[in-house]
Amino acid sequence: MDQFAVKVFVRLRPSVLDPAGEATKSASIKLGAEGIKSLRIGKMIEVKIEGNGENEVREKIDLLCDRLFANTVIEDYEYSLEKL
Amino acid sequence: MDNFTVGVVVFPGSNCDRDVSWALEGCLDIRTKYLWHESSDLSDVDAIVLPGGFSYGDYLRCGAIARFSPLINALDEFVKSGKRVLGICNGFQILTESGFLPGALVANKNLNFICDDVELDIISSKGGWFNNGDEKQTIKLPIAHGEGRYHCDSDTLKKLVDNELIALRYKNNPNGSSFDIAGITNEKGNVLGLMPHPERACDETIGGTDGLFTLKSLILK
Numbered sequence: 001m002d003q004f005a006v007k008v009f010v011r012l013r014p015s016v017l018d019p020a021g022e023a024t025k026s027a028s029i030k031l032g033a034e035g036i037k038s039l040r041i042g043k044m045i046e047v048k049i050e051g052n053g054e055n056e057v058r059e060k061i062d063l064l065c066d067r068l069f070a071n072t073v074i075e076d077y078e079y080s081l082e083k084l
Numbered sequence: 085m086d087n088f089t090v091g092v093v094v095f096p097g098s099n100c101d102r103d104v105s106w107a108l109e110g111c112l113d114i115r116t117k118y119l120w121h122e123s124s125d126l127s128d129v130d131a132i133v134l135p136g137g138f139s140y141g142d143y144l145r146c147g148a149i150a151r152f153s154p155l156i157n158a159l160d161e162f163v164k165s166g167k168r169v170l171g172i173c174n175g176f177q178i179l180t181e182s183g184f185l186p187g188a189l190v191a192n193k194n195l196n197f198i199c200d201d202v203e204l205d206i207i208s209s210k211g212g213w214f215n216n217g218d219e220k221q222t223i224k225l226p227i228a229h230g231e232g233r234y235h236c237d238s239d240t241l242k243k244l245v246d247n248e249l250i251a252l253r254y255k256n257n258p259n260g261s262s263f264d265i266a267g268i269t270n271e272k273g274n275v276l277g278l279m280p281h282p283e284r285a286c287d288e289t290i291g292g293t294d295g296l297f298t299l300k301s302l303i304l305k
Contacts, residue, residue, distance in 0.1 A: 012190075016235055017260065019195045068152075071145055071181065073188040074235055 001050045004057050008079040010070045011042035045069055054081065088303050091119040091129030093175075095150050100136035100172065100283060104299075107283040108133075112300055121150065124158040131168040131302040132159070134175025136228070136281060146189060146231050147177035156182050168211070168302055169275045173229055176267070176277030185268055185277045186244070187236035193260025197230040201291065202280060203255040204266055208248040211273025213301045223294035225280035227258065227266075232279040234261040234268075247271055252278055 012018050018040045025039035047064075051057040061079055070077040090108055094101045101118065108114040117129055121139075126132070140149035150156060156178065163169055163184060171179040179185045192198060204223050209215040214223075236244070241263055244250050252267035259279075267278025282295025 015237070016190065017193065017233075019191055019193055019260075023195060068144070068148065071148065071188055073180075073186075073237075074190055 002053060002057070003048065003050045003084040004054070005082045005084055006047040006049060006057070006061055006079055008045040008047065008061070008065060008069055008077060009042055010045065010065075010075050010077045012040060013074055013076055016074050043069075048084075054083070057081065087115070088130050089115045089117050089128065090302050091126065091132045092116050093119045093121060093132060093134050093155055095121045095137065095139035095153065097139045097141055098135050098137035098174070100174075100281065103281075104133050104135045104172070104283045107286040107295070107299055108302075111286040111296060114300075114303060119155060121153040121155045124154040126155075126158050126162050132162065132170070133302070134169070134171040134178050135283075136173030136175060139174055139178065142174075142231075145177075145181065146174060147179075147181035150174075150178045151182040159184070163270070163275055166272065166274055168304065170213075170298070170302060171275070171277040172281055172283065173227075173232070173279055176279055177231070179275065179277040184275050185270060186240045187234055187262075187265075187268070189231055189279070190233050190235050191231050192229070192233050192258075195230075197228075198232070198258050199228045200226070200258065202227050202258055202266070204252045204280060205255060207250045207253055208269070210248055210251065210269045211276060211301070212304045213251060213269065213273075213276045213298050215297075215301075222255065224285070224292055225282060225295055226284045226291070227280050229259070229279055232261070233259045234263075234265040234279075236262055244268060251276060252280070 021040040105116045206214040253264040257264045282298040285292040285295035
């Protein structure tokens with residue numbers, strides 16, 4: 001069995017308004033940070049998982065992302081995978 | 085209808101289950117039974133309410149974890165058989181997460197948790213949920229949510245409009261919902277999800293009775 005560290009990034013789709021991102025952008029500007037054109041907030045999920053090779057683990061992670069981690073009506077996801 | 089029983093689902097974090105039960109039993113004399121979310125036996129209930137609250141702490145997304153409970157798995161057969169399912173607030177979020185209704189509910193545009201009475205236009209009476217007989221086309225119901233902004237893509241919205249699946253629209257959109265949507269049904273009409281709380285508008289002493297008809301509609305065939 002191989003073990004992998006997976007980092008999943010879940011983001012609101014560009015068409016979905018992100019009010020939390022807008023509020024944080026507004027606070028960033030109040031802090032004095034200049035030049036911020038856009039600020040959107042997503043989630044990062046770290047998973048340690050074992051399986052027989054990268055392909056099998058990718059299948060499991062795809063299922064998790066598609067059915068649980070992200071709601072694909074409003075969110076996109078991507079992930080990186082590192083063999084431990 | 086003497087033995088007609090409405091199942092009120094209880095998830096860890098549900099907090100409107102007793103209100104729904106009170107409204108059905110106390111105001112409408114309809115028998116209720118609490119259904120723990122781990123139960124998958126729906127054989128002795130004739131309709132189901134998914135009440136408001138914060139199922140599983142709303143972790144990940146509202147309704148996202150509840151979707152995987154044994155009860156929600158069993159709901160598919162129940163809905164296919166034509167029996168009625170009403171999802172209120174968190175219940176609506178669970179119905180969209182689990183795919184019984186299209187779209188999704190996301191954080192209110194102004195980020196506030198909004199607790200208020202809202203005026204709603206009845207757009208469609210599909211399924212008879214708002215066919216209240218007195219031709220009152222506007223009703224007033226309480227809302228209480230932080231993540232009630234209905235979102236869907238333009239194709240889905242067109243389908244909702246074309247098939248008369250939009251049940252309720254806000255008169256003054258409080259949360260930024262697409263097309264002012266406050267509640268929708270499935271195509272068959274036996275599943276209704278809405279953000280407002282009809283169970284909190286069932287007695288004049290608490291501010292109105294516009295929610296009675298929707299709850300009473302649970303017993304419709």
